[in-house]
Amino acid sequence: MAGDNDETRNVLPVLAAAAVGAAVGAVVALLLAPKSGAELREDIKKHAAEAREKGEEFFRTTVAETAADIKDKVQEHLSGAQEEDEEAVPAEEA
8 A cells, every 4th residue: 555655756747847847848839830819719728628638637636536535544553543442451450
């Protein structure tokens, strides 16, 4: 379980850098394309909306996965603490 967390920490910066690089590349491609101003503005608007949707979906899934991981870890911790409490009770009675 701990290894999964380390792998996630290593992958997220790479994915973020790739997303930023793709966005910068798309903007440069749009600006260098031989189109009229109106066509260029329309393309930028369309690509910005697509990038926003992809970004929102990425962060929605990332937050959901992180929340699920946190919930699992809290449950594990609470279960462990409850087991320790149950084991400590007989020792005190003796």
